[in-house]
Amino acid sequence: MSSSSTQPTPMAHKPPLAADTSNLVSTDSHRRWFFSALVVAVLVALPVVSVFYLSLFPSENIWSHLAATVLPTYISTTLILMIGVGGLSILIGVSTAWLVTMCNFPGRKMFEWALLLPFAVPAYVIAYVYTDLLEYAGPVQGALRRFFGWSSYQDYWFPDIRTLGGAILMLALVLYPYIYMLARASFLEHSANIQAASRTLGCTAFQSFLRVSLPMARPGIAVGLSLVSMETINDFGTVDYFAVKSLSAGIYDTWLNMSNLGGAAQIASFMLVFVVILITLERIGRARQKQFNSSDRFKTLERFELRGWAAYFSSLTCLLPFIAGFVIPFLLLGKYAYENFNETWSEEFLIIAGNSFLLSATAAVAACLVGLILAYSKRLSPGRGLVGVVRFANLGYALPGAVLAIGVIIPFAAFDNGVDSLMREYFGVSTGLLLSGTIFAVLFAYVVRFLAVAHGSVESSLAKITPTMDMASRSLGLNTFQTLVKVHLPLIRGGIMTGALVVFVDCMKELPATLILRPFNFDTLATYVYQYASDEMLEESALGALLIVLVGLIPVILLSRSIAESQRTN
Amino acid sequence: MLSFGKIKRFSALTLLSVSALPMVAAVSAASANAAEEVNIYSARQAFLIKPMLKAFTDETGIKVNVIFAKKGLIERIENEGQNTNADLFLTPDIGPIYDIVNKGLTQAVDSPVLEKNIPSQYRDPDDQWFGLTTRSRIIYTSKERVKEGEIKTYEDLADPKWKGKVCTRSGKHTYNLSLVGSMIATHGEAEAEKWLEGVKANLARKPQGNDRAQVKAVKEGVCDVALGNSYYFGKMITNAKKPEQIGWAQSVNLLFPNQADRGAHMGISGVVLTKHSKNKDNAIKLMEFLSGPMAQYMYAQENFEFPVRPGTPKSSLLDQYMGDFKADDMSLATIAANRSKASKLVDKVGFDN
Numbered sequence: 001m002s003s004s005s006t007q008p009t010p011m012a013h014k015p016p017l018a019a020d021t022s023n024l025v026s027t028d029s030h031r032r033w034f035f036s037a038l039v040v041a042v043l044v045a046l047p048v049v050s051v052f053y054l055s056l057f058p059s060e061n062i063w064s065h066l067a068a069t070v071l072p073t074y075i076s077t078t079l080i081l082m083i084g085v086g087g088l089s090i091l092i093g094v095s096t097a098w099l100v101t102m103c104n105f106p107g108r109k110m111f112e113w114a115l116l117l118p119f120a121v122p123a124y125v126i127a128y129v130y131t132d133l134l135e136y137a138g139p140v141q142g143a144l145r146r147f148f149g150w151s152s153y154q155d156y157w158f159p160d161i162r163t164l165g166g167a168i169l170m171l172a173l174v175l176y177p178y179i180y181m182l183a184r185a186s187f188l189e190h191s192a193n194i195q196a197a198s199r200t201l202g203c204t205a206f207q208s209f210l211r212v213s214l215p216m217a218r219p220g221i222a223v224g225l226s227l228v229s230m231e232t233i234n235d236f237g238t239v240d241y242f243a244v245k246s247l248s249a250g251i252y253d254t255w256l257n258m259s260n261l262g263g264a265a266q267i268a269s270f271m272l273v274f275v276v277i278l279i280t281l282e283r284i285g286r287a288r289q290k291q292f293n294s295s296d297r298f299k300t301l302e303r304f305e306l307r308g309w310a311a312y313f314s315s316l317t318c319l320l321p322f323i324a325g326f327v328i329p330f331l332l333l334g335k336y337a338y339e340n341f342n343e344t345w346s347e348e349f350l351i352i353a354g355n356s357f358l359l360s361a362t363a364a365v366a367a368c369l370v371g372l373i374l375a376y377s378k379r380l381s382p383g384r385g386l387v388g389v390v391r392f393a394n395l396g397y398a399l400p401g402a403v404l405a406i407g408v409i410i411p412f413a414a415f416d417n418g419v420d421s422l423m424r425e426y427f428g429v430s431t432g433l434l435l436s437g438t439i440f441a442v443l444f445a446y447v448v449r450f451l452a453v454a455h456g457s458v459e460s461s462l463a464k465i466t467p468t469m470d471m472a473s474r475s476l477g478l479n480t481f482q483t484l485v486k487v488h489l490p491l492i493r494g495g496i497m498t499g500a501l502v503v504f505v506d507c508m509k510e511l512p513a514t515l516i517l518r519p520f521n522f523d524t525l526a527t528y529v530y531q532y533a534s535d536e537m538l539e540e541s542a543l544g545a546l547l548i549v550l551v552g553l554i555p556v557i558l559l560s561r562s563i564a565e566s567q568r569t570n
Numbered sequence: 571m572l573s574f575g576k577i578k579r580f581s582a583l584t585l586l587s588v589s590a591l592p593m594v595a596a597v598s599a600a601s602a603n604a605a606e607e608v609n610i611y612s613a614r615q616a617f618l619i620k621p622m623l624k625a626f627t628d629e630t631g632i633k634v635n636v637i638f639a640k641k642g643l644i645e646r647i648e649n650e651g652q653n654t655n656a657d658l659f660l661t662p663d664i665g666p667i668y669d670i671v672n673k674g675l676t677q678a679v680d681s682p683v684l685e686k687n688i689p690s691q692y693r694d695p696d697d698q699w700f701g702l703t704t705r706s707r708i709i710y711t712s713k714e715r716v717k718e719g720e721i722k723t724y725e726d727l728a729d730p731k732w733k734g735k736v737c738t739r740s741g742k743h744t745y746n747l748s749l750v751g752s753m754i755a756t757h758g759e760a761e762a763e764k765w766l767e768g769v770k771a772n773l774a775r776k777p778q779g780n781d782r783a784q785v786k787a788v789k790e791g792v793c794d795v796a797l798g799n800s801y802y803f804g805k806m807i808t809n810a811k812k813p814e815q816i817g818w819a820q821s822v823n824l825l826f827p828n829q830a831d832r833g834a835h836m837g838i839s840g841v842v843l844t845k846h847s848k849n850k851d852n853a854i855k856l857m858e859f860l861s862g863p864m865a866q867y868m869y870a871q872e873n874f875e876f877p878v879r880p881g882t883p884k885s886s887l888l889d890q891y892m893g894d895f896k897a898d899d900m901s902l903a904t905i906a907a908n909r910s911k912a913s914k915l916v917d918k919v920g921f922d923n
Binding site: 065066068069070073136137152153154162242243245249252253255256257258259260261340343402405406409410412413414416417420430432433436437512515516517518519520521522527531532534535536539 | 609615616617635636637638639640641642643645646649650651652653654655665669672740742744747776777778779780782783786790791792811812814909910912913914917918920922923
């Protein structure tokens with residue numbers, strides 16, 4: 001350890017955490033962390049930079065046409081979609097999270113994990129499933145017609161699932177678990193003491209929720225909401241299937257139908273700016289909040305005992321999203337998979353499932369490592385401009401997958417061709433494509449796309465560790481790396497685990513970037529399902545879709561356990 | 571990606587994070603460079619072309635590697651540049667062909683076999699692209715509610731007498747854009763816009779679903795006439811797995827439009843040879859194979875598309891329902907060139923809203 005040269009913090013108005021840790025500076029190791037983080041962040045930001053770069057070269061100016069025709073629709077549709085999905089996800093996620101954490105009612109223990117299950121269902125799959133069930137020829141309308149003796153389309157009214165409202169419902173059903181997960185973690189962390197205090201002060205269950213739990217869980221809910229919003233804004237599969245014209249529809253239309261990739265990149269960049277504004281607003285909104293946990297936070301909490309109507313109502317509130325988001329799609333896929341098992345099953349499936357599993361697991365580990373490096377370096381070197389770079393690197397999440405894929409292709413191919421021409425020139429050998437078209441490219445895309453999830457999870461756990469821990473550890477002679485491994489890692493294990501599991505499930509479902517970047521003859525479960533599902537052949541794709549859900553269940557169950565355990569073991 | 575080496579110095583953790591990735595990567599890159607191979611980037615679903623590719627491998631021993639993605643592969647070929655592994659690019663439509671040729675990523679193929687197998691209107695005058703199958707964009711009419719001769723042309727779809735009775739998929743779908751492109755080529759942009767507005771005014775519902783879904787809507791009474799590609803009829807009427815689709819197909823008549831004038835609008839699926847193909851000989855062999863009698867027959871049998879090769883026996887089903895009709899011989903390049911204009915027209919009349 002070198003002598004602690006107290007660097008003057010450039011920003012005098014920094015909150016205490018920043019000032020405190022940077023006073024511990026051992027310049028060398030901090031600088032190493034800083035530069036590692038910078039290099040990693042810049043690498044991860046390359047695809048987003050590529051998209052911005054592309055946007056400089058439109059084949060023609062698209063905006064006058066768009067503004068005169070469909071842009072207002074794109075924007076209003078996107079806004080309604082985001083507000084709808086966000087609002088509904090908060091409603092489901094926060095209410096159920098609070099109920100299973102703070103109250104006792106029939107089925108509570110099962111709902112704790114069951115409410116996470118819809119997360120394993122890809123949005124495009126749930127869209128196919130509900131269309132199949134609710135369309136005119138589907139079993140629901142068929143039964144209604146038989147029951148009421150209606151004979152044709154004109155005889156009755158039935159809500160159309162392929163609408164903006166339908167898309168909101170479908171997306172919210174599979175995305176609310178983000179908010180559930182993070183809200184629940186917040187509730188658990190703050191629960192015992194504060195809840196006890198609120199009860200001493202005479203709050204009812206509901207008052208305690210509104211006045212204490214909700215404000216304290218706001219950072220967690222906000223992170224969850226920003227993940228939901230980004231997933232919503234980058235979705236194409238569901239909105240396309242439902243003929244909902246959001247900005248991503250505009251991106252693909254401009255790119256493919258008007259042969260104007262630059263124009264498409266402009267719309268994508270516009271979308272990113274929009275996301276940045278949203279996130280910034282939210283951060284400003286809670287800039288003054290800062291919470292650290294004191295050591296006795298994990299006392300066992302006493303839950304509100306619910307009885308009678310309140311108990312039934314709570315059970316029902318938790319049951320509905322579980323049934324609609326998981327049980328129904330799972331059963332329908334199961335039925336189709338069973339009926340078509342002989343035609344669809346092949347040995348190939350094992351390889352494909354293995355591909356999905358290995359890729360997702362590797363990506364989960366990688367994303368968490370990158371997230372950890374970025375978050376820890378930021379903690380060590382606050383106010384050195386890292387924050388901005390890291391935030392930029394996290395933007396990959398908000399890009400539609402196919403656009404992100406192009407953003408990966410550009411720097412990878414440039415690197416490959418650069419190396420190749422150097423080697424040709426100096427050694428007379430061609431190295432061809434080194435990275436392009438390899439699994440590495442796919443993995444890289446996964447890390448770029450889901451870093452926001454891993455980083456957010458690691459960062460929020462890290463932020464809860466009071467800076468006095470760092471000081472104590474450092475004054476006992478541990479260096480920055482040892483402090484991370486011996487002090488922080490054990491404390492944030494749960495957060496890292498959560499991040500890794502969420503990234504894993506997200507990668508299992510990832511489709512557009514995988515399709516474009518993959519090597520020859522290579523399928524994941526998602527790409528396999530897609531080639532049939534895109535032709536509306538739900539039966540042929542059911543087995544693959546079911547496997548995605550089943551493999552995704554393993555981490556989801558682990559996840560639920562790790563959240564529950566964090567309460568006990570800490 | 572330039573500085574993996576540098577990172578090492580900064581932190582062990584960084585190194586770990588980066589090196590975790592290529593471990594799995596090494597497993598995958600294998601297949602591209604062996605001796606007897608041909609590599610395809612395909613914008614057509616892999617399962618649609620698999621039987622033909624398998625037949626090719628069985629006959630020649632040449633291994634065929636495929637990547638399927640509907641979009642993004644042209645950009646991949648473009649950026650991979652002279653090092654690309656793609657030999658052939660297969661598409662379900664003229665649009666992407668037009669784009670990749672315009673970007674200068676293809677090369678001419680001088681093959682007497684292709685010239686003999688593919689009629690001139692279905693291949694590029696400069697030999698940059700070749701059609702492999704054709705299909706017509708036809709009008710499906712309700713057997714119950716539409717009398718024969720009541721509708722004869724694409725132009726009729728805009729006739730107010732069909733108000734609330736027309737179904738189609740999104741105006742932005744490439745098949746519809748091609749059709750609008752051909753309307754622009756025939757009537758000019760202003761007339762085409764009027765026509766599109768007329769069709770829009772006649773729609774029974776907001777454009778949605780695929781072509782099959784439109785036929786289903788006719789069966790269900792949502793609408794009386796619907797636009798759709800011809801091969802979907804074959805796929806529905808033979809669908810033993812989903813017998814209800816047979817019912818949809820049985821509820822409609824097939825109308826090949828504009829038989830008295832220019833003929834029914836045609837689309838193609840096609841193939842190009844990439845400029846930097848590494849397995850050129852094998853690639854051309856595969857192109858010739860796909861235009862040959864066996865593959866052409868299989869296309870008709872399996873996918874109900876029309877073979878481009880004259881004299882190929884069609885399937886009995888094609889003969890029965892889609893026998894002789896007059897096909898529009900408008901240049902496909904013209905149609906593709908109008909795609910961007912067509913897309914803007916669709917926006918302008920708010921067709922999909």
